[in-house]
Amino acid sequence: MAPSNEADPGPSHGDVTGRVLVVDDDPTVSEVVAGYLERAGYTVERAADGPAALDAAARHRPDLVVLDLMLPGMDGLEVCRRLRARADGRPSVPVVMLTARGDEDDRILGLEVGADDYVTKPFSPRELVLRVRSVLRRASSAAPAGEPRLMAAGLAVDPAARRATRDGAELPLTLREFDLLVYFLRHPGQVCDRERLMREVWGWDFGDLSTVTVHVRRLRSKIERDPADPQLIRTVWGAGYRFEAGPYPSDRPTAGAGTRAEDGRA
Known part of the structure; x- marks a missing residue:
């Protein structure tokens, strides 16, 4: 010390x-x-x-x-x-x-x-x-009064109560996992690199980016049907992550090919 x-x-x-x-x-x-x-x-x-x-x-x-x-x-x-x-x-x-x-x-x-x-x-x-x-x-920190619940792909998140469910079952999320999920739900379809996530979710302008990688992996393990083939938090190689909103992608009539979940650079 x-x-x-x-x-x-x-x-x-x-x-x-x-x-x-x-x-x-x-x-x-x-x-x-x-x-x-x-x-x-x-x-x-x-x-x-x-x-x-x-x-x-x-x-x-x-x-x-x-x-x-x-x-x-x-x-x-x-x-x-x-x-x-x-x-x-x-x-x-x-x-x-x-x-x-x-x-x-x-x-x-x-x-x-x-x-x-x-x-x-x-x-x-x-x-x-x-x-x-x-x-x-x-x-x-409390969410703004009256903020609606965030919902996508079987997920329901109440930012004010800091509660999240998947298909009606409570999700045991840590503080950072919850904040990360809320951020993704508020920015669907956007590619978010690790630097942006560290700045917006952790409040740090610099730090070990593996912190973000590990938290994304843990969050996937709790919200994805198959964490090894994530359909909600997709890796955009060399760029970051993108959250897919709407119905669970594999339930759609024309589901695209999955992206494997190995977090190298993204």
Whole structure:
């Protein structure tokens, strides 16, 4: 972690505050992170391992979890899986994962199990606070009053209630998956490259584009009939993704050939 003598971000007008659970077995890291978050206006609880984190989350559901990937015993991936499994139809608790710098495989695994964001070690505590703010702000943002439900191909999304169904069944979407689906539904037929999605959905002007790739893959696994042959979120090679609105494409009288779902460049 970067030295902690940098400018403290502190609370600012209009920021969303809430309860944050910090999970890290390194007491120094945990203390510094908790201190920055508390000075930024958050209520912070700390846990040093996976079981303690799950117990804390069960006692008092946090608004966000800052979760170290490399925990003793039960690692951060398993903790994230179990947090997701406990959602019980409610919106999932957002998770910001702490990963080792340069360990892309671990970073992608964290996103695959449902982390909403990540920060690599060594990291700036101020950067972490800004990421936490960004995730919580998006999680608490309300859709405009009276906005109609978004519907296409058996999908029904209520942006205000942050609920999504497919053929009437509730979809267990993470924060970013939900926002990504809403963005696609609002921009049907448009080719969206990963840079645009990162800017519009994540609110970042730069970052690791594999974050977008992983979230598209996870979203496909939940909304496509055959995620290996996606008909709704189509890959436009070398350009990005395009959402196909209307009836499910394979139900149309003249269905076109499917596009395989290997996400290389797009």
